[in-house]
């Protein structure tokens with residue numbers, strides 16, 4: 158009980174530190190915006206508002222990147238044993254910095270009113286989403302020579318397990334769920350041969366209803382591209398969308414069907430939703446889907462007080478939890494690991510990839526920046542995607 162309370166106090170102080178740093182930094186951002194909003198008076202008012210709105214959106218984007226860097230710096234504090242403090246990991250409590258961030262801040266209005274509301278006649282809002290809590294569709298694929306048994310990637314297995322959950326049944330009536338995996342593989346691989354049939358032309362599968370387009374033969378750049386895949390209709394896409402991502406990808410690493418896909422995505426077990434946790438569990442080890450869901454529910458519940466520091470090895474770890482809580486049927490003939498080697502290799506306790514939505518508005522003028530950044534192996538997050546609307 159005492160331990161439990163301590164966790165809350167520590168979280169409270171982390172929140173407090175972050176808030177104090179935020180207040181200190183907002184002043185810097187405000188000054189920067191003030192400078193950037195100095196645009197020529199000769200430009201007509203409407204156009205000027207759009208330029209200002211864009212600058213505000215850019216300020217919101219920079220602010221989001223700063224929050225990501227701040228968290229990466231806090232992660233450098235060594236882990237304090239027996240607590241959730243310090244160490245490289247990203248959990249939902251810590252990811253409070255990803256909550257929508259409005260400007261001007263409601264709590265700062267009194268302090269900054271004189272400077273901000275008069276000098277910047279606009280607002281911004283930014284939202285950071287953790288893409289490392291999802292399955293990377295660009296990592297779906299199999300490898301191996303045609304004559305041998307093909308081995309599917311870890312991401313493929315998690316996606317397959319997800320599609321077999323009860324919530325997807327209504328969207329896969331009279332449809333083999335594996336069609337989705339085959340379609341993704343042919344869409345991404347560099348060749349134009351239908352892999353599953355060992356022949357035929359991929360493009361012909363898409364010659365339907367007057368709509369005539371070629372498969373991409375490269376990685377998907379945005380999640381919306383998933384909608385172009387033949388077996389994905391709107392209802393299935395809507396059901397799937399919260400659980401999948403297309404980041405990260407590397408266009409310099411083409412997917413060649415005879416080789417294993419280069420899996421770049423990692424699923425963070427501290428932030429992944431219950432459905433994803435249920436889908437990382439092996440169907441061979443836990444054949445009953447209800448057992449997998451129950452195990453995942455228990456794991457997600459445990460995250461209320463525990464931050465996992467390792468998938469395996471360091472404690473607390475996912476593997477220890479599963480061995481203690483989700484016992485596999487005691488059949489001496491089966492010796493299936495509760496998570497397969499392929500899936501274990503794509504699990505993590507931290508998050509590397511984030512999407513940022515930054516909106517700036519001045520009067521009726523509004524500009525939105527959609528960006529995806531990766532902070533892997535870099536103190537300065539690397540931009541993966543940028544779009545202004």
Ligand SMILES: [Ca+2]
Pocket residue numbers: 228229232245246247248251
């Ligand atoms: Ca962190």
Ligand SMILES: [Ca+2]
Pocket residue numbers: 342343344345346347348349350359372373374
């Ligand atoms: Ca292809």
Ligand SMILES: [Ca+2]
Pocket residue numbers: 342343346348349350351352359414
């Ligand atoms: Ca192919």
